[in-house]
Amino acid sequence: EAQVTQNPRYLITVTGKKLTVTCSQNMNHEYMSWYRQDPGLGLRQIYYSMNVEVTDKGDVPEGYKVSRKEKRNFPLILESPSPNQTSLYFCASSIGTGVSEAFFGQGTRLTVV
């Protein structure tokens, strides 16, 4: 089954404690991206990757890092999480860059206290 898998689904952490949210897709998609979703603000793109070792900033990259060492995986790293990073995070993948449908993971609800 074609899918994008994120882990964990829920996470509560403390300010400053580094964390990683994993994302993996099994569709051999080149394009992957991370979004955060906040009430009243919709989905905002954090980072995206057009292929292995090719990543770039989206609209709200501050406080986040990503890596793309393999085609299937695109982890999101918060080196020093802060309360304003409390949000619902989604990973997505697609064949092309904005020209085909995107497949989304189930989301990671992160709370930073």
Place this chain on the structure above:
Amino acid sequence: SQQGEEDPQALSIQEGENATMNCSYKTSINNLQWYRQNSGRGLVHLILIRSNEREKHSGRLRVTLDTSKKSSSLLITASRAADTASYFCATGDGGSQGNLIFGKGTKLSVKP
């Protein structure tokens, strides 16, 4: 950067009625897509319409695109309680950056 803007923000209808949601955008596009999100879950792709298309159907969904007005509409006919969800439009410019830019969504509630 927000590109799509859905209207209305919220819509409440009775089962069996039609639901119409609109999306306006600002810059030229390669395609426009509609997604659905059940509460707190991942987005699911519904339909993609290319800039050279004017109308597209998929089951009970009908999407129109007017590039001269930079707007699109999503019509759900004979709505069901299970259609209750948030609906988002997303625009793709097909460029080298090629991001999908999402609007803030329309929250649809279908009462049984």
